[in-house]
Amino acid sequence: MNYKDLGNTGLKVSEIGIGTEFLFHQSKETASDVVNYAITNKINYFDILFTVQNYLEKIAVALKSHRNKIVIAGHLGTKDSEGRPKKTRKIEECKLEFPKILDILDIDCVDIINIQFVGLTDIPKLYDKNGLYELAQSFKKEGKAKFIGLSTHDINIANQAANTGKFDTIMFPFNLANHYLPNRAELLKTCLQKGVGLIAIKPLAAGRLMTRNRTTSIAKYQTGGISLKRKIPNDITSAQCINYVNSLKGVSVVLSGVKSIDELQENLKYSAPKEEKQDFTSLVEFFREKI
Numbered sequence: 001m002n003y004k005d006l007g008n009t010g011l012k013v014s015e016i017g018i019g020t021e022f023l024f025h026q027s028k029e030t031a032s033d034v035v036n037y038a039i040t041n042k043i044n045y046f047d048i049l050f051t052v053q054n055y056l057e058k059i060a061v062a063l064k065s066h067r068n069k070i071v072i073a074g075h076l077g078t079k080d081s082e083g084r085p086k087k088t089r090k091i092e093e094c095k096l097e098f099p100k101i102l103d104i105l106d107i108d109c110v111d112i113i114n115i116q117f118v119g120l121t122d123i124p125k126l127y128d129k130n131g132l133y134e135l136a137q138s139f140k141k142e143g144k145a146k147f148i149g150l151s152t153h154d155i156n157i158a159n160q161a162a163n164t165g166k167f168d169t170i171m172f173p174f175n176l177a178n179h180y181l182p183n184r185a186e187l188l189k190t191c192l193q194k195g196v197g198l199i200a201i202k203p204l205a206a207g208r209l210m211t212r213n214r215t216t217s218i219a220k221y222q223t224g225g226i227s228l229k230r231k232i233p234n235d236i237t238s239a240q241c242i243n244y245v246n247s248l249k250g251v252s253v254v255l256s257g258v259k260s261i262d263e264l265q266e267n268l269k270y271s272a273p274k275e276e277k278q279d280f281t282s283l284v285e286f287f288r289e290k291i
């Protein structure tokens, strides 16, 4: 496993991280086995997307017992709605929800507090007094988080956020299907220049790239701005998809969303970028938007 700088945070993160979203529906045993297997394989970055009690309990023991050697990102902007995750922008709700991550995982702080799913309608209020950014800052001041991040599925919001100087990390979808997304190259460049840690989500376009031999629609939120339809090649592999994202200069960690050890094993067949450049031309051209 290679480790990269997470922007200017001083944190060294494994080039592959675990997005725990798809452990939500798995048994406690599977969820905990996946986390332990990842740690055994030297993965040190874990993304905690929801505040749902049952989900947090599934991964709590495994994460807590390795706390001193892993990086944890916990999200702000989500709530537990009768056992299901629900987006919320209500400050009072977010104030009550975020500490549940610390309580249930039994940890003092997260490394990154990530303001999640930032959309266009969130922007006007984001930096207001009593807005979500101020709330993230107050958790940081209280010692409950070390750094502040933002995640979005909109390339313009990601670029704006990277330029504000307010965020230590940005989460954004990167995959073979968005190679030609307008302004994506700018995001990579800005994050590198400004020392913002870039966390790549959706390396498999939320699993769409694995629907081999089937005609599949890939939605805008899976690429950060492009929707397209393709018959997915029969021979595409998850390792190829991850290799591509991992080869992008500026990306610190590629978050893989897995629901089993089998999927994680498959994804760990990726290979670290080599001296000689890997050639992804035919794949990125295949997904290029036809004008």
Ligand SMILES: NC(=O)c1ccc[n+]([C@@H]2O[C@H](COP(=O)([O-])OP(=O)(O)OC[C@H]3O[C@@H](n4cnc5c(N)ncnc54)[C@H](OP(=O)(O)O)[C@@H]3O)[C@@H](O)[C@H]2O)c1
Pocket (backbone or CB within 6 Å): 018, 019, 020, 021, 022, 047, 048, 049, 116, 117, 151, 152, 171, 201, 202, 203, 204, 205, 206, 207, 208, 210, 238, 255, 256, 257, 258, 259, 262, 263, 264, 266, 267
């Ligand atoms: N806004 C945010 O903050 C935000 C948004 C989205 C995601 N995230 C985080 O980023 C993580 C990564 O994003 P993602 O999970 O959407 O991306 P992804 O890795 O592109 O897709 C995950 C999907 O691919 C499938 N898959 C994984 N490995 C596979 C394999 N070897 N073979 C076949 N299918 C495989 C998964 O399981 P199945 O198809 O088998 O179910 C899952 O549906 C999430 O888990 C989450 O923690 C954050």
